[in-house]
Amino acid sequence: MNHEGFRIARYTIARLMKLLGILGVRRSRHFINTIPDDNAAKLLDLVNREFTAQRPNQLWVAYDDALT
Numbered sequence: 001m002n003h004e005g006f007r008i009a010r011y012t013i014a015r016l017m018k019l020l021g022i023l024g025v026r027r028s029r030h031f032i033n034t035i036p037d038d039n040a041a042k043l044l045d046l047v048n049r050e051f052t053a054q055r056p057n058q059l060w061v062a063y064d065d066a067l068t
Helices: 008-018
Strands: none
Touching: none
């Protein structure tokens, strides 16, 4: 309402929305729903976390979900 030029209190809006049964948008919090398994097999780091290459086609990085 303030953006439209009406000067009205936030609590007045809340009271009117409750009276009309209108709910505002709720932004959800970010939840981590995956717990890492410390006993799971880890993939080998064949490039030692070095992802830069001096020339084209020197280093290819891919993910193979068949290994997991």
